[in-house]
Amino acid sequence: MRVTVLGAGTMGAGIAHAAATAGHEVALRDVEESYVEDGIADIADTLSEGVERGKVEPAEREAALDRITGTTDLAAAADGADLVIEAVPEDMDLKKDVLGEAEGHVAADAVLASNTSALSVTELASALDRPERLLGLHFFNPVHLMGLVEVVVAERTDGATLETARSFVDSLGKTAVEVRDSPGFASSRLGVALGAEAIRMYETGVASAADIDAAMELGYNHPMGPLKLTDVVGLDVRLDVLEHLREELGERFRPPQALKRKVRAGKLGRKTGEGFYVWEDGEAVRPADEAVRPADAASPDDDAGEER
Numbered sequence: 001m002r003v004t005v006l007g008a009g010t011m012g013a014g015i016a017h018a019a020a021t022a023g024h025e026v027a028l029r030d031v032e033e034s035y036v037e038d039g040i041a042d043i044a045d046t047l048s049e050g051v052e053r054g055k056v057e058p059a060e061r062e063a064a065l066d067r068i069t070g071t072t073d074l075a076a077a078a079d080g081a082d083l084v085i086e087a088v089p090e091d092m093d094l095k096k097d098v099l100g101e102a103e104g105h106v107a108a109d110a111v112l113a114s115n116t117s118a119l120s121v122t123e124l125a126s127a128l129d130r131p132e133r134l135l136g137l138h139f140f141n142p143v144h145l146m147g148l149v150e151v152v153v154a155e156r157t158d159g160a161t162l163e164t165a166r167s168f169v170d171s172l173g174k175t176a177v178e179v180r181d182s183p184g185f186a187s188s189r190l191g192v193a194l195g196a197e198a199i200r201m202y203e204t205g206v207a208s209a210a211d212i213d214a215a216m217e218l219g220y221n222h223p224m225g226p227l228k229l230t231d232v233v234g235l236d237v238r239l240d241v242l243e244h245l246r247e248e249l250g251e252r253f254r255p256p257q258a259l260k261r262k263v264r265a266g267k268l269g270r271k272t273g274e275g276f277y278v279w280e281d282g283e284a285v286r287p288a289d290e291a292v293r294p295a296d297a298a299s300p301d302d303d304a305g306e307e308r
């Protein structure tokens, strides 16, 4: 398959890596030459780590890199594409423009896909002449290690588009879950619901951060507890998702006060060195053990009058 990836950032480079490793010809496009080069350098580094760990044969690394062509030229990138996946920043207007422009360069039966985390794929499709050819392909970071892809079926996605997308996901050795286009899809909606409840338990003093996480890790075999995972994802990212889901789905997604307070204080988790844990060299070294303020100890249902 000829696959065009738009955006050579974290996710675009990861998707290009996964597709090339699976034997697809990949065109990777970004707006600046240096961004394209950085994306390809990241893929080369990740493949080198795989070789060092004995997971990737040196010849496989070379073959995968040979299958990737970097460019800033959209027409060249989209030429002959069977599948175009956009992984540009999470902005509705930008994504509509990028998909609309790409549609003008591909055959009528090419499939278009968005890696959006949360935007409505149905709304993205409204910008296209052939909305039935668009769906969501929601990859997870780091793409080369994560086994899941959410296949997001928009209102007008047709069967042939879905079939092509499913066989592409299969070819990557990943598992597709099919989700109707709805806020938070399946993964983010459930993930933030668990995270938000864990934060409410933390702020009302039900248990310490470490014990809440241990309950899920040891009692439910989650590889990482919900508070530590919130630190890894970024508290600001989680807050944005909760605010979006609250708007779309209602008050059960209201962000907890402790989350808002930490974000306001710049305690965004691993990337800033503190969230629910203190982080050093990418590792959680101890719980942040912040004193719980009396206001937080009130029932989370008592803060209906809070500012937003």
Ligand SMILES: NC(=O)c1ccc[n+]([C@@H]2O[C@H](COP(=O)([O-])OP(=O)(O)OC[C@H]3O[C@@H](n4cnc5c(N)ncnc54)[C@H](O)[C@@H]3O)[C@@H](O)[C@H]2O)c1
Residues within 6 Å of the ligand: 006, 007, 008, 009, 010, 011, 012, 029, 030, 031, 032, 035, 087, 088, 089, 090, 091, 098, 115, 116, 117, 118, 138, 139, 140, 141
């Ligand atoms: N980072 C994650 O963990 C994650 C996980 C799942 C989904 N996503 C989604 O994937 C998308 C990309 O996220 P990211 O983290 O890779 O962002 P990023 O900022 O790392 O990369 C985005 C890239 O797109 C490029 N770009 C901007 N305009 C472009 C255009 N017109 N054509 C081509 N490239 C263009 C930028 O220069 C940048 O290199 C977002 O929609 C995000 O919500 C991110």
